[in-house]
Amino acid sequence: MQTLLTLRRLSPQGHLLEQRRQLSRSFVRNFIELLYVNMTQAGVTISDVFGQSRSVSVGYSNLVTAAPPARGLGGGYIPGDLLGIQVGSGNTPPTPADVALEARIPHVDGAIEAGDVFKEGFYYPSVTSSTQLYGNNWAAAVFMVGQAVRAYKARIRGLRLGSVAGRTLTLGIRAVAAGTYLPTGADIIAGTLALDDTITTVQPGQWLEVTFGGQTTLHPGLADCPGALYALVGRIDGGDGSNYLRWRYYTSGSDGSYTRYREGQYTRYCTSGNGGSSWTDSDYHQMEFQILGRYPPGLLYGGSSLELIEEPAVPPPDQRFTMRRYFSNVCGQAVTVSEIGLHIMAYSTSYYPHLAARDVLGAPVVVNSGEILEVIYQPQINV
Amino acid sequence: MKVEIKTTPGMEAIPTAGVVKINKTLLSPGELGAVLEVMLRNRQGVVTHRQVKKAESFVGQFLRLLFAFMMQGNEFSALPGLYMTDGGIHSVKYTVTERMAANAPLSNDSYGIQVGSGSAAVTVGDYALATKIAHGVGAGQLQHSAMTFGAPASDATLSQFTLTRDFSNGSGGNVTVRETGLVLVHKYGNNAFAYFLALRDVIADMVVPNGETLTVNYRIQAVV
Numbered sequence: 258m259q260t261l262l263t264l265r266r267l268s269p270q271g272h273l274l275e276q277r278r279q280l281s282r283s284f285v286r287n288f289i290e291l292l293y294v295n296m297t298q299a300g301v302t303i304s305d306v307f308g309q310s311r312s313v314s315v316g317y318s319n320l321v322t323a324a325p326p327a328r329g330l331g332g333g334y335i336p337g338d339l340l341g342i343q344v345g346s347g348n349t350p351p352t353p354a355d356v357a358l359e360a361r362i363p364h365v366d367g368a369i370e371a372g373d374v375f376k377e378g379f380y381y382p383s384v385t386s387s388t389q390l391y392g393n394n395w396a397a398a399v400f401m402v403g404q405a406v407r408a409y410k411a412r413i414r415g416l417r418l419g420s421v422a423g424r425t426l427t428l429g430i431r432a433v434a435a436g437t438y439l440p441t442g443a444d445i446i447a448g449t450l451a452l453d454d455t456i457t458t459v460q461p462g463q464w465l466e467v468t469f470g471g472q473t474t475l476h477p478g479l480a481d482c483p484g485a486l487y488a489l490v491g492r493i494d495g496g497d498g499s500n501y502l503r504w505r506y507y508t509s510g511s512d513g514s515y516t517r518y519r520e521g522q523y524t525r526y527c528t529s530g531n532g533g534s535s536w537t538d539s540d541y542h543q544m545e546f547q548i549l550g551r552y553p554p555g556l557l558y559g560g561s562s563l564e565l566i567e568e569p570a571v572p573p574p575d576q577r578f579t580m581r582r583y584f585s586n587v588c589g590q591a592v593t594v595s596e597i598g599l600h601i602m603a604y605s606t607s608y609y610p611h612l613a614a615r616d617v618l619g620a621p622v623v624v625n626s627g628e629i630l631e632v633i634y635q636p637q638i639n640v
Numbered sequence: 641m642k643v644e645i646k647t648t649p650g651m652e653a654i655p656t657a658g659v660v661k662i663n664k665t666l667l668s669p670g671e672l673g674a675v676l677e678v679m680l681r682n683r684q685g686v687v688t689h690r691q692v693k694k695a696e697s698f699v700g701q702f703l704r705l706l707f708a709f710m711m712q713g714n715e716f717s718a719l720p721g722l723y724m725t726d727g728g729i730h731s732v733k734y735t736v737t738e739r740m741a742a743n744a745p746l747s748n749d750s751y752g753i754q755v756g757s758g759s760a761a762v763t764v765g766d767y768a769l770a771t772k773i774a775h776g777v778g779a780g781q782l783q784h785s786a787m788t789f790g791a792p793a794s795d796a797t798l799s800q801f802t803l804t805r806d807f808s809n810g811s812g813g814n815v816t817v818r819e820t821g822l823v824l825v826h827k828y829g830n831n832a833f834a835y836f837l838a839l840r841d842v843i844a845d846m847v848v849p850n851g852e853t854l855t856v857n858y859r860i861q862a863v864v
Binding site for chain 2: 285297
């Protein structure tokens, strides 16, 4: 069985501007492993697209690749853009060991903003509880974004007790250790704010904002997958038990009573008493914070569809079926596509996306603003 | 002592000691398919005849099964051209776990690797072997072992796993094998099974004398 890969670049009016066709090189080892699971009814251990090792066993929706558009749940478990045909900008030739696209292009459904706007966060004005930031007493808000965000700034809702004059607030985004809700590593990006005693002491506090020294793209994912969780870590230099910054939080369980932006989620509140060397987490407090930024360059993922078996009147091939997905460029700037992939579902403790196929294009395709990229995979057999 | 090993055209002569391992593919880059290996062992377990070939292709039933499960189709009773091995049409569901299993147990000749005596050319519409050889010790029959599997492995360009089955001749006479196939089972209820052909190959006549064993390996491969 071979697979024909076709790319068609369309104008906003749907006119064909460019067409590429090549034989796919693509089925990777993960796909062979999933065929093995089905044929043997035995389990295997493979990595999902986030690099997380999964013990995959037989499951109802193993091999599913059909997906709804954008962030609708595919197969009832996985956001649509993480399932089905994928696009990326990597160019390293495929190998059987590939478990993800080299540089996946994110789903983006809006134009890149000219300035920074609210993208993710939580705020509940009527609460009065807070945690203390001073010296080695740090805190973090662990969260997921609902869509890809290019982070430029962050805010926390705070007020002071005593004096914080001359202190510096640092807010940094850190990764979260796989399988935990705890911040790990150094700041990916960070920014600082000089504090003084004009900061209010009165509830409901005020927004304290930092501008990050650089930018990073925060990607949506699945709750227990590496790279899907981020930690906004807050601390100030100095202070003591009578002079500190108060970072407000809402005291509740981990239910849905908090405010979310898009499909993002707030997942944990973490504290450290040793300057970030170690952390403890709790889902009982929801820190008040905001991430401000813009859309990154990306493409709007349409639904990934499958079309019934056809037997061309003039073979070859003898039979084939078609997988198709449209990607619209609404972000406002050109996006270059150089790799194509296929994500399918597989069951371990839940369903996760796994790479089934990956191809690098002979030459990249530049999708200009307003244009549409149609990607077609056609598995076909010739006896 | 001089030993002669009989061969037929297209076959490789096998040394008297050891088993020859296949660590190569006959597939082209980008292909998903299978390599078929058929070996005859004498009473002492020595391989005396061997055929290796690229499998013809997955037949249309496999493509339909793959389509149905990639689609997460609930019922595919209307999926055109999906025929069971008995020629009947049956729906497939995604809400079962044994959707395309090949793990046939000892003596079950309904699925897993099968052998037959037919020689009709393979077509994409094949849904069964032309003339299946049944399990047993009667005339023209072969005893089917349980299916066994080699775990997936890969190198820089190739991923694969192996399906294996032994067919032992206790019939008292020769049995000639001319075709092989792989049948998958779809279990849709208690003791309710539907069988679908995934692969079929026609091979050069392989005569299995009484007391000897035919081993069939299908090596499912993907090449980047």
